[in-house]
Amino acid sequence: MRKYRLIFSLAFQNEFIYRLNFVLWRFRNVLRVLLAFFLWSVVFTGRDTAFGYTRPQMLGYVLFVLVIQTLVMSAPSNDNVGGEIANGDLSNYLLKPVSYLKFWFTRDLASKLLNILFSVGEIVLLWLLLRPEIYLSFHPVSLLLGLLLWISGVLIYFFLTKIAVFAAFWTPENTWGFMFVILVFMEVLSGAIFPLDVLPGWVQSALQFTPFPYLIYYPIGIFVDRFSHAHALRLLAQSLIWLGISIWLSLRVWRAGLKNYSATGR
Amino acid sequence: MPVIQVQNLKKYYKVHQKEPGLSGSIRSLFSRKYYDAKAVDGVSFDIGEGELVGFIGPNGAGKTTTLKVLSGLLYPTSGTVSVLGFTPWDRKPEFQKQFSLVMGQKNQLWWDLPAMESFILNKEIYEVPDAQFKQTLDELVELLEVKDFLKVQVRKLSLGQRMKMELIAALIHSPRILFLDEPTIGLDVVMQKKMRDFIKEYNQRFNSTIILTSHYMDDVKELCERVIIIDKGRLLFDGALAEIIKKFANHKLLTAVFSEEVNREDLEKIGQVKEFDYPRAVISVKRTVASQAAAQLLQNFPVADLNIEEPQIEDIIREVFTGKDLA
Ligand SMILES: Nc1ncnc2c1ncn2[C@@H]1O[C@H](COP(=O)(O)OP(=O)(O)OP(=O)(O)O)[C@@H](O)[C@H]1O
Numbered sequence A: 001m002r003k004y005r006l007i008f009s010l011a012f013q014n015e016f017i018y019r020l021n022f023v024l025w026r027f028r029n030v031l032r033v034l035l036a037f038f039l040w041s042v043v044f045t046g047r048d049t050a051f052g053y054t055r056p057q058m059l060g061y062v063l064f065v066l067v068i069q070t071l072v073m074s075a076p077s078n079d080n081v082g083g084e085i086a087n088g089d090l091s092n093y094l095l096k097p098v099s100y101l102k103f104w105f106t107r108d109l110a111s112k113l114l115n116i117l118f119s120v121g122e123i124v125l126l127w128l129l130l131r132p133e134i135y136l137s138f139h140p141v142s143l144l145l146g147l148l149l150w151i152s153g154v155l156i157y158f159f160l161t162k163i164a165v166f167a168a169f170w171t172p173e174n175t176w177g178f179m180f181v182i183l184v185f186m187e188v189l190s191g192a193i194f195p196l197d198v199l200p201g202w203v204q205s206a207l208q209f210t211p212f213p214y215l216i217y218y219p220i221g222i223f224v225d226r227f228s229h230a231h232a233l234r235l236l237a238q239s240l241i242w243l244g245i246s247i248w249l250s251l252r253v254w255r256a257g258l259k260n261y262s263a264t265g266r
Numbered sequence B: 001m002p003v004i005q006v007q008n009l010k011k012y013y014k015v016h017q018k019e020p021g022l023s024g025s026i027r028s029l030f031s032r033k034y035y036d037a038k039a040v041d042g043v044s045f046d047i048g049e050g051e052l053v054g055f056i057g058p059n060g061a062g063k064t065t066t067l068k069v070l071s072g073l074l075y076p077t078s079g080t081v082s083v084l085g086f087t088p089w090d091r092k093p094e095f096q097k098q099f100s101l102v103m104g105q106k107n108q109l110w111w112d113l114p115a116m117e118s119f120i121l122n123k124e125i126y127e128v129p130d131a132q133f134k135q136t137l138d139e140l141v142e143l144l145e146v147k148d149f150l151k152v153q154v155r156k157l158s159l160g161q162r163m164k165m166e167l168i169a170a171l172i173h174s175p176r177i178l179f180l181d182e183p184t185i186g187l188d189v190v191m192q193k194k195m196r197d198f199i200k201e202y203n204q205r206f207n208s209t210i211i212l213t214s215h216y217m218d219d220v221k222e223l224c225e226r227v228i229i230i231d232k233g234r235l236l237f238d239g240a241l242a243e244i245i246k247k248f249a250n251h252k253l254l255t256a257v258f259s260e261e262v263n264r265e266d267l268e269k270i271g272q273v274k275e276f277d278y279p280r281a282v283i284s285v286k287r288t289v290a291s292q293a294a295a296q297l298l299q300n301f302p303v304a305d306l307n308i309e310e311p312q313i314e315d316i317i318r319e320v321f322t323g324k325d326l327a
């Protein structure tokens, strides 16, 4: 355990070295929220509800995305693992008594912590700036279920995206483009751009059977009381099933990849 | 009981063949042709505790591939390998705590942080006790003279300084077995010498087992009593460095100094004239007829001085590598 604690602290230090990158990255996130905010303000001019959302609910959703997505999708592992496999740096870890996946999850956590600290500040700032009426459930059961679903979403995201980056074991040249497409899809399908129930009914029903809504849309839905507690509990159970599936699958792909790994680049 | 046992090790890489040019690229999207690159093709050897073995061969011989299999990075195509009783590619922590693989010009240190941070991280990863860590680190830092650079960002170190740091990072858990893949590559002659001294010292002081690959014959000559030569994935030689001469050198060199002008064509009748720069000539002759050739030379030429010598080990190895004159 001590080794991962140290990795966490080194990763934290490492993030600070790229301060400017970090600040620009946060700036991009704030811009995105502002943009979404004004777009929805236009949609809501002259009416009280749209797509079944009241204005405060929708604006609440948009602000929520900032925090939830920050925690779920801040993952330096996605930018690095594919490259490390392709250029052979993975060897450094395989030689040592350390788990590569735990190593990168720890680094992700460090990045998530840093990002979440900032995003809370940003939320306060945005809130002071825009003064929206937002809705947040204060029911302890909603908060607890939402939190659990959120944590499960963080883990699902980690393992799902690892399955994608492990493609580098087979096509080391094409990882970046591949990853880019997958990440964009995940962002849209998880509800990070807009709540999923603005989509046509058939798309929604299809998405139900994928892990994506569990990353962002469902956790936020619970925080803003879109679902009954019974429904939320069912979502939590299903989320855990998806978590199990993604862990199992990513470990299988990882092991198969190692068989194919040729430790190139030296 | 040898600490490293390799039996009939084979490692074939599956390589996908791409036709040159754009149309080739497009075609290879749809149908890919594969062939096996036989990087290691049936190699066997045993290495005992405390040995320092030179592992040499021309580019692409399969040295690095073998070391990668021995350290568990690659799964072999076939054959058995046992290192300290472990199968390397099981990657058991108890195994990993006892060896290190160092590759010249490759980084395990965190690029943006001082090397010291990486050492501390390795201490935790390998679970080295505090006291042992401190002692090992002090020793290594002194031996390698890098005290002043411990707190400098790794990216700001020179190549030589970085190599030393890499070495410390690789040795901080006091491995019993060391695989060194071209540890002196890219270093200046002074640093090469220091690195060699260090390797020798490390081997003797801790009785650690070391396999070293290098393209610098000085490394091998100075450090290794035993060498293993491979080429095209096959073992060519395994034995004492001195044995190479006996086994592969099928000629000797006659160096003559003449007192009077001689004709080069006449000398060619004795053997192959390697150098001719009056008054000195070097003639290569078959081993079996060396003494007759020397007698002939003395009889028929105005010889002031004559030496019969074994060829240089570099030359023999070069010949072995190029595959000509193989006995
Ligand atoms: N990942 C790989 N995929 C396909 N072929 C490979 C791969 N790695 C090495 N090879 C091939 O295997 C052979 C052995 O390579 P290896 O790196 O083991 O040689 P080496 O003896 O270390 O050579 P050098 O002295 O140049 O470092 C070479 O022909 C090389 O082209």
Ligand SMILES: [Mg+2]
Pocket: A266, B063, B064, B065, B181
């Ligand atoms: Mg090599």
